[in-house]
Amino acid sequence: MIVLTPLRKFTFPVNAECINPDVFQGKDTAEIANLTVFEGNKQKKLSELFKIQEDGAESPTITINGDVSEVRRIGVGMKNGEIVINGNVGMHLGEKMAGGKITVNGDACQWAGGSMKKGLIEIHGNAGDYLASPYRGSTAGMKGGKIVVDGDVGSDSGAYLHGGLIKIKGNNVGQFLGFHMSDGVIHVEKNASTRLGANMTGGKIIVSGYVEEVMPSFTIDSVKPKVKVDDTESVAGPFYVFLGDLAEKGTGKLFVSKANNPHLKTYEKFL
Amino acid sequence: MVELLIKNGFVFDPINGINGEKMDIAIKNGKIVEKVTRKAQLIDATGLTVMPGGVDIHTHIAGGEVNTGRIVRPEDHVKDVVSKTATTRSGTGYSIPSTFVTGYRYSKMGYTTVMNPSMAPLEAKHTHEELNDIPLLDKASYPLIGDWWFVLEYLRKGDLEGCARHVAWMMDITKGYAIKIVNPGGLESWGFGHNVHSIDDQVPNFCITPREIIVGLAKVNKMLNLPHSIHLHTNNLGLPGNYVTTLETMKALESVPYEGRPVGHITHLQFSSFGGDGWGNMKSAAEEISSYINAHNHMTFDMGQVIFTDTTTMTADGPFEFTLYQLSGHKWVNSDVETETSGGIIPFHYKKNNAVNATQWSIGLELALLIKDPWKMFMTTDHPNGGPFFAYPRILAWLMSKKAREATLKKCHKKAQKKSLLPSIDRELSLYELAIMTRAGQAKALGLKNKGHLGVGADADIAIYNINPETTDIARKYKSVRRAFKHAAYTIKDGQIVVKDGEVVGNVSGRTMWLDVQTAEPCRIDDEMRNKFKEYWTVEYDNYPVTDHYVKVKDPIIVKASV
Numbered sequence: 001m002i003v004l005t006p007l008r009k010f011t012f013p014v015n016a017e018c019i020n021p022d023v024f025q026g027k028d029t030a031e032i033a034n035l036t037v038f039e040g041n042k043q044k045k046l047s048e049l050f051k052i053q054e055d056g057a058e059s060p061t062i063t064i065n066g067d068v069s070e071v072r073r074i075g076v077g078m079k080n081g082e083i084v085i086n087g088n089v090g091m092h093l094g095e096k097m098a099g100g101k102i103t104v105n106g107d108a109c110q111w112a113g114g115s116m117k118k119g120l121i122e123i124h125g126n127a128g129d130y131l132a133s134p135y136r137g138s139t140a141g142m143k144g145g146k147i148v149v150d151g152d153v154g155s156d157s158g159a160y161l162h163g164g165l166i167k168i169k170g171n172n173v174g175q176f177l178g179f180h181m182s183d184g185v186i187h188v189e190k191n192a193s194t195r196l197g198a199n200m201t202g203g204k205i206i207v208s209g210y211v212e213e214v215m216p217s218f219t220i221d222s223v224k225p226k227v228k229v230d231d232t233e234s235v236a237g238p239f240y241v242f243l244g245d246l247a248e249k250g251t252g253k254l255f256v257s258k259a260n261n262p263h264l265k266t267y268e269k270f271l
Numbered sequence: 272m273v274e275l276l277i278k279n280g281f282v283f284d285p286i287n288g289i290n291g292e293k294m295d296i297a298i299k300n301g302k303i304v305e306k307v308t309r310k311a312q313l314i315d316a317t318g319l320t321v322m323p324g325g326v327d328i329h330t331h332i333a334g335g336e337v338n339t340g341r342i343v344r345p346e347d348h349v350k351d352v353v354s355k356t357a358t359t360r361s362g363t364g365y366s367i368p369s370t371f372v373t374g375y376r377y378s379k380m381g382y383t384t385v386m387n388p389s390m391a392p393l394e395a396k397h398t399h400e401e402l403n404d405i406p407l408l409d410k411a412s413y414p415l416i417g418d419w420w421f422v423l424e425y426l427r428k429g430d431l432e433g434c435a436r437h438v439a440w441m442m443d444i445t446k447g448y449a450i451k452i453v454n455p456g457g458l459e460s461w462g463f464g465h466n467v468h469s470i471d472d473q474v475p476n477f478c479i480t481p482r483e484i485i486v487g488l489a490k491v492n493k494m495l496n497l498p499h500s501i502h503l504h505t506n507n508l509g510l511p512g513n514y515v516t517t518l519e520t521m522k523a524l525e526s527v528p529y530e531g532r533p534v535g536h537i538t539h540l541q542f543s544s545f546g547g548d549g550w551g552n553m554k555s556a557a558e559e560i561s562s563y564i565n566a567h568n569h570m571t572f573d574m575g576q577v578i579f580t581d582t583t584t585m586t587a588d589g590p591f592e593f594t595l596y597q598l599s600g601h602k603w604v605n606s607d608v609e610t611e612t613s614g615g616i617i618p619f620h621y622k623k624n625n626a627v628n629a630t631q632w633s634i635g636l637e638l639a640l641l642i643k644d645p646w647k648m649f650m651t652t653d654h655p656n657g658g659p660f661f662a663y664p665r666i667l668a669w670l671m672s673k674k675a676r677e678a679t680l681k682k683c684h685k686k687a688q689k690k691s692l693l694p695s696i697d698r699e700l701s702l703y704e705l706a707i708m709t710r711a712g713q714a715k716a717l718g719l720k721n722k723g724h725l726g727v728g729a730d731a732d733i734a735i736y737n738i739n740p741e742t743t744d745i746a747r748k749y750k751s752v753r754r755a756f757k758h759a760a761y762t763i764k765d766g767q768i769v770v771k772d773g774e775v776v777g778n779v780s781g782r783t784m785w786l787d788v789q790t791a792e793p794c795r796i797d798d799e800m801r802n803k804f805k806e807y808w809t810v811e812y813d814n815y816p817v818t819d820h821y822v823k824v825k826d827p828i829i830v831k832a833s834v
Contacts, residue, residue, distance in 0.1 A: 138346030139601070 002032060003063045005051040010070040012040035013090070014049060017073045021061040021081025021100060029054050060084045060103075069109065075102050078119070091128070094121050097145070110154065111135070112147070116164070119145045129154030129174060132166055142166075142184065153177075155193075158186045161203060165230055171209075178205045181252065187229050200245050200252035208235060210260045218244035218254055220267040227255045240264055274299045274307040275766060277733065280316030281740050283702055284323060285711040286724035290703045291740050296321060298731040301766035305727055314768075318739040319760055322706050323723050324383025324732030326713040329502075329538045329573050330654040332373050333387050333401035333412070335394035336585045336614045339604055340367045340655070344583055344618060359775050366582040366618075366655040370404035375775045376661045378407040381734025381759035384714070384722050387412040388451055388502060388538065389587050391608045392419065393810065395445040395817045402783050403823040407762075407769050409722075409732075411784040413502050414445040415587055415612040417452030417484055418459045420807070421800070423477045426487040433795060434487065435494045435834045440794035442497075444816035446785040448828075449499035449717075450492055453587040454506050455484040458613045466590040470506055470519050481506050482523050489527045489534050495788050495832040498718025500533045500571070505543045509591050514556030517543040518563055521570060529569045536716060539575025539653035541635035550598075553627055554690050557637035564642050571716045572642070573649040576635035576666050577628065578658025579679075581620040586656060589613030610807050621658065623679075629687030631657075636669055636676060637691075640698045645707040646715065664756035667709070670700045672749035699746045702738070731766040734759050782826035790832045 002024055018035040033047035046052065060082035068074070069088040076092060079099040088106040095114040104112075107125035115134045127149045132142040133156055141160025148167045155174025158166050161181035173192045180199040191209035198215060206227055221241045228234045240261070242254040256264060275298040281291045297307040331337050341348070348363035353372050355361040362369035368376060377385060390398045390412040402410045416422055416438060425434035438450060456467045456474035463475055470481040489501050505520050507513035517537065527534040537543060546556035564572065584595060589605050592615020596603040604616040621628040635657070642648040650667070654660035668675040676693050683691075700708070714723020721730045737755040738745070745752045758773025769777035796812075804812035819825065 134346070135349055136345045137343065137602075140346075 001055050001057045001059065001061060001063065002029070003053045003055060003065065005053075005064075006066045006068060006071075007049060007051055009067070010039065010049070012070065014039050014068075014071045015073055016046070016049075016071050017076050018046060019062065019064070019071070019074045019083070020076065020078045021083065022077075022079055024062060025081070060101075064089075067106075069107070072109075075100075078102075088125070094119070097121070107151070113142065113145070115140050115142060116145050116147070117143045121145075121147045123147070123149045123151070126151035126170065127153045127157070129156050130159070131157035132161065132164075133157060133159035133179075139180075141181070158184075161186065167229075178203070178252075180248075181205075185229055187235070197252055197254050198245060199248050199250070200254075201248050201250035202252050204253045204255065206235060206239070206255040208257050208260070211256050211264075214242055214254065214256065214264065214267075215245065217247040218242040219246060220270050221253075222271065223258060223268075224255070240267060273766065274311035275314060275731070275763065275768075276307050276311040277314045277316050277321060277735065277763075280319050280321035280735060282321045282725060283706040284725040285703060285707045286323075286715065287726045289725070296725055296733065298733075298763070298766045301731050303725055303727055303729045303731050314735070314761060316735055316761075318742075320702060320736045320738040320740060320755075321725075322381070322734050322736070323710045323714070323725050323729070324734050324762065324764065325377075325381050326710045326717065326719070326723050327377070327382060327385040327651060327654075327660065328536070328649055328713040328717060329388045329575075329651045330385050330660055331387065331389060331585055331656070332385060332405060332410075332654070333370070334390050334398035335608075336389070336587070336616060337367060338397070338401070339614075340583050340585050340616045341369070343602060343604055343616060347581070347583065347618070356775070358778060366580075366659050368659075370401055371406060374406040374408050374781070378762050378764070378770050378775060379758060379773055380661065380663060380756060381736065381762050381770075382408065383730075383732035383734070383762065383764050384409045384719065386410070386448065386717065389453065390414050390445060390447065390451070391587065391612050391614070392416075392441065392445045392815075393608055393611055393808070395447070396821055399446055399783065399817055399821045403821075406781060407764055407775070407779055408781040409730075409784060409826070410781060411448035412446070413449040413451035414441055414447035415453055416441060416450050417455040417488065418457075418612050420610040420803070422488070423459065423474070423479055423484070426483055427477055427479045431487060431490055431494065432834045435491045435832065436790050436792060436794040438488075438491055439495055439788035439790045439832060440796070442786040442788050446783070446817045446822060448784055448786055449497060450488050450501045451504075452485060452488060452501055453504040453612065454508060454591065455481040455503075457481070457506055457590055458587060461589045461613045462607045467506055469516060470523060485520060485535075486523055486526060489524055493527065493530075493534070494834045495790075496830055497786060497788070498828065498830065499716065500535050502536050502538055504538055504586070504588060507543075508539075508588060509542050509545070509594065511545045511547045511549055511553040514544050514546055514560055517560060521563060521567070524569060525567070527569070533571045533716060534569050536571045536573070538573050539651065539656065540572045540638055540648075541575040541577065541631060541657065542653070544634050544638060550627055553630060555630060555634045555637055555692060557634050557641055557692060561638055561641035564647060565644070568647075571647050571649070571712070572638075573651040573653075573713075574635045574639050574666070575651060575653040575657050576639075577621050577631045578652060578662040578665065579621050579623050579628070579632065580658050580662070581618070582655045582658050583616060584619045584656045585614070585616045587612045587614050589615045591615070592617055595619065609809065623683045626684040626686040629683035630690060632683070633680070633687060633691040633693055636666075636693060637696065639670055639708070640696045640700075641692075645700070645704045646712045648708065649713045649716070650705075650708045661757075663709075664753045667705055667756050668749040668753040670708070671702075671705060671752065672746040673697060673699055674747065675749045675753075702740055702745065731763055733761070733763040735761040735763075780824045782824040783822045784826045784828055785822070786830050787827040788830045788832050790834055792834070
């Protein structure tokens with residue numbers, strides 16, 4: 001196992017795609033120390049920014065102790081292994097990840113788990129905007145795997161979601177959750193914000209807490225006593241079920257808790 | 272000025288009939304000369320292929336729609352970031368590269384002259400500013416004239432001479448090179464949410480048909496003695512069964528006297544050669560189209576080959592882009608450019624496992640191989656509509672090697688494989704024929720007297736490739752030839768070495784060409800015309816023209832018109 005400790009507080013963004021179990025595999029500490037990273041526009045060696053130690057334990061593969069909120073692209077495209085980050089982490093964490101596990105004991109910045117295909121990301125703090133969303137302009141959203149966030153999540157999260165599961169446990173979620181999603185499940189255990197599921201064409205968004213409004217391009221379908229999140233879990237309701245986004249001829253499903261949203265009662269007359 | 276001597280290369284210069292002969296090329300002051308002094312810098316081209324610099328007749332590299340394409344596709348740039356080097360600037364690439372990257376990538380493939388085929392007159396200033404920033408290449412731009420209101424009015428009145436003078440004036444105010452016609456009549460209709468569906472449909476408000484626009488402008492082109500013919504994007508482009516319209520268009524142009532020079536150029540022919548009557552049974556009409564072309568000499572064509580990749584479609588054909596949007600559901604841009612034209616942009620991913628896309632790929636190659644005379648059919652992808660231009664070496668490989676075609680075809684959709692004519696075509700193009708399709712033929716069709724050949728007096732635009740035609744069987748070793756075309760051993764622009772071993776080593780600005788058409792009488796510019804500019808355009812008449820200072824390196828070509 002490799003333990004990385006930042007040697008100082010970084011003032012410039014650091015691009016460290018090499019912090020990845022697949023890259024570290026089969027390399028000794030000297031080789032790892034020689035891997036290249038960019039700090040701002042300067043090319044550097046990993047050892048110039050991090051103290052690199054090895055300890056005997058098998059798992060996790062990489063542990064980062066300290067604040068790496070300026071360090072971007074950790075675990076991009078990783079297929080195996082495990083990364084544990086004890087501190088805050090920068091943008092593009094685990095982007096296009098295809099397997100393995102990342103645990104963050106702190107906050108994550110934008111695009112955590114963007115376009116991921118497989119694997120598990122656990123963020124025990126808050127996550128930034130574009131959680132699980134593809135790069136700007138791209139339609140290649142998350143295809144599979146699971147992301148669990150214990151805290152709040154920023155806006156435009158789960159955009160172009162095409163599979164997998166996102167669980168959000170915090171009190172606040174930004175606007176445009178599940179924008180243009182076509183498949184997959186987003187479960188918000190507490191409250192969600194406006195423009196929920198805009199342009200969605202498929203998949204499910206479940207909100208167990210409060211939602212200020214449902215977009216006018218959604219239509220009420222039914223009231224269901226409970227809803228399935230995945231094969232192992234289902235949430236008890238009752239839930240209002242909305243279909244949409246009709247502006248995209250979508251057949252996505254929006255489940256909104258009946259108990260926590262008395263102001264949506266007006267929809268019942270259309271049932 | 273530096274003198275250069277390229278020694279001992281295998282020279283392919285189709286305009287002068289030189290087919291792989293070993294000879295020396297002497298260069299002085301940016302021109303090819305008989306001989307040079309002993310002090311000349313020597314390039315040893317022993318065992319290498321020497322060709323004139325590549326000429327691209329149709330590639331969207333600058334202007335309003337290209338730039339809008341860049342804006343809507345950040346994800347296209349992020350996957351292809353180009354760092355700066357000691358001689359080159361940084362940029363981004365893939366389907367819509369930044370200006371500098373465009374220049375570098377063309378030059379790396381041995382290209383020296385490119386033509387930007389669609390410039391809305393209103394956006395001419397912008398286009399020229401972008402062209403100024405594309406290094407290493409000579410460029411020109413074709414203004415979109417086919418749906419320009421004044422032209423439609425002149426043609427309706429049957430005043431061809433007035434129309435000709437007006438077009439001459441337009442070449443000057445837009446700094447344009449040829450008459451570009453896109454979906455004639457269709458773009459004007461698109462302003463009202465309609466389209467035309469054959470060349471005999473009426474254009475709303477103008478009482479004119481696409482046939483009259485095409486034939487009228489072809490005649491105007493003749494009267495003005497413009498170096499290139501009309502450059503035509505046909506009606507019904509990209510729709511199943513459109514080959515009928517294409518055939519009708521070609522037949523309509525038979526009425527214009529041929530006189531030894533082509534009267535029209537149909538661009539990206541692949542997109543105009545669809546058979547069938549719906550997407551379900553869409554098939555190739557390459558046989559029908561090519562048999563007509565083989566029997567007639569009055570037109571030239573380019574391929575518009577499709578490459579299997581994620582690219583961006585952009586054309587002035589707004590209604591067609593709307594159709595594409597309905598098919599793909601992708602993000603899209605669509606616009607109506609005032610009284611002039613329209614425009615649209617949609618990202619598009621051509622996939623092997625899509626029957627329609629794979630058939631399109633096949634149609635492009637079928638056309639190029641079935642049309643017997645390479646002087647009629649040129650290689651393009653309609654960059655970036657069929658695929659980015661730096662995929663050209665892949666197309667060359669398909670053209671020169673049946674093995675390469677088979678390797679790709681067997682990965683295609685089963686339905687497309689079954690319908691494809693490619694297995695029945697054994698033709699494999701030689702380097703001489705490829706030189707025609709990529710430079711000589713294009714230069715000739717464009718009327719560029721100093722380009723596309725290596726005769727004395729020609730511009731010293733030369734490409735040298737690491738191919739030994741004596742020892743290499745290009746049809747079998749297509750992979751190494753493909754590599755050679757991708758990274759030219761040398762590219763020489765205006766007598767200076769700009770690329771060596773596939774890397775950019777020099778910097779030349781490249782000129783912008785335009786036509787200075789001299790008519791006996793000037794174009795009639797009266798108060799009525801000025802008033803129309805005031806009423807219908809956002810830019811007034813006085814501010815409309817592209818003045819000379821917009822063009823960084825000027826290369827006006829004087830044309831004596833016969834009106």
